[in-house]
Amino acid sequence: MRRFNIWIRSYSLFFIFSITILIFVEWLVRSRIIPAFIIPAPTNVIISIFENWKPLLLEHLPATFLEFLIGFTLAVLGGILLAVGMFFFKTLEKMLYPAVLISQMIPIIALSPIFVLWFGYTIWSKVAVTILISFFPIVVGTYDGLKSSDQEYSELLRSMGANRWQIFLKLNIPMAMSSFFSGLKLAIVYALVGATIGEWLGASEGLGYYSRRMSGNLNAEGVFAAITILTIMGILLFAFVTVIEKYTLKWKNAE
DSSP, X not given: OHHHHHHHHHHHHHHHHHHHHHHXXXXXXXXXXXXXXXXXXXXXXXXXXHHTHIIIIIIIHHHHHHHHHHHHHHHHHHHHHHHHHHHHOHHHHHHHHHHHHHHTTSOHHHHXXXXXXXXXXXXXXXXXXXXXXXXXXXXXXXXXHHHTSXXXXXXXXXXXXXXXXXXXXXXXXXXXXXXXXXXHHHHHHHHHHHHHHHHHHSOSSSHHHHHHHHHHTTOHHHHHHHHHHHHHHHHHHHHHHHHHHHHHTHHHHTO
């Protein structure tokens, strides 16, 4: 209960601000200052979610989550392996680190049709977009974290007879965890965005596909219903990683 009260106090201003904005938007729409087809009333968005909860939650949400889960998992595994490889082998760093940077300079919208050409309208075109957009924070966060280890501690371990692998396990990994989790929190949100972008460009199910279809029908409530579910999903995923970070780095928070 104490933690819940602390959490409420920490985010009370955010909740007050958000509720105020929603009430203000509701008033603008109800007063016809803003047309409902541009920004729908928040109450109408909630009604739309309740009226279409079966296709939204039982059909489109699982499809988006599966694309996100596969893409995010592969991005995390590949990102960690590449970061560790670049940390141990400088030749690999010089060869691949610029390529990782360049991959983020190419607009995702420009690459998505290429993925559709390669993989068709299957789940793998969406997974490819998800991997590409969430791969970068994992690689950079992990690699920078591994490089940030204190050289004095490393020299101390060497003087005690530790080899490079033991130093990596006992020093580099623990020191890199904060930076890794920072990248992970960014990547988990980016992965959800990537899955949605992939669905926008070509899919038969998913929240991105649903919002595009509703947009084509000029159904603003349906578009914002999908956006609302994606937002809640993103917040929950971010909170999930934050909780894991808190318990994983409990030793560091206790210092």
